[in-house]
Amino acid sequence: MKKIGVVTLLASFALAMAGCSSGGQTEEPATDSSKAASKGNEKVEISAVGSTALQPLVENIADIYMTDNPNYTIVVQGGGSGTGLSQIVAGAVDIGNSDIFAEEKDGIDASELVDNQIAVVGMAPVVNKDAGVEDLTTEQLIDVFTGKVTNWKDLGGKDQDILVVNRAQGSGTRATFEKWALDGAQSIASQEQDSSGTVKKIVAETPGAVSYLAFSYLDDTLTTLKVDGVEATTENVATNDWKIWSYEHMYTRKDAKPEVKEFIDYILSDDVQKNVVEKLNYIPITSMDVTRDVDGNIK
8 A cells, every 4th residue: 555655646746747847737636645745745743542442553544644645744642432532522632533432421522523433343352361261151251340250260261360451441442341241231340451452461461361352452362252152253243243342433523624534534445444444353334234323223
């Protein structure tokens, strides 16, 4: 994609020079990520803050976009969905990244925002590889995270105390997991982490640890649990056989600057959806066989 962008830039430059030599005739506008570059070298800054589940995807796309458009600086930070929503409502950032609908967050006026759903992310419970378990029922999973079961041996695993690692309050990943994996139950009070990357490291290195992560963070350093015999796969998310998933929202204000809208459009382009979103273990919106609204209704 970066190579394509460079070619586009060279082509745009050649067209511009041709326009000058032919009396300044207007050329056809450039497309894709070269739109911004065709405007010249004016510096553009875009800030995106919020969901750490969405952060790897936005960072990757931003890197490609900035390579194709050297005059752009796109800063992507985590902090959780709650932070993303509160910051975009306050006008402190250009984009608020969130795993949850704005309507689900107290104190957020969703009517002030534009909901750009750019992908779907699956989430899954994960345990330290030495726990000795691979499949739990929904009831067992709830018992683990609510503290009713405190040793893996009671679930067919090793004689090892269970250590629950939570995301912080305000995390969209946590809200999604509690809603769809724990049937609305709240996890016990335990250590909380602001970053999905930190959660992954702790679970991988701590005997007995259990938590939950977006698919984009899953690898063979952890055991990804099946739930009721269903595997955590993108195919199962697409059909809603795996119910622990959410839309990835990039909220903007209604008066967002044109450059922000162009960046969102770029993310939603077929090229990015097929060549970046899928490869990073997210699911393009168009690949979903179902839709789910803010109230959880499936169509």
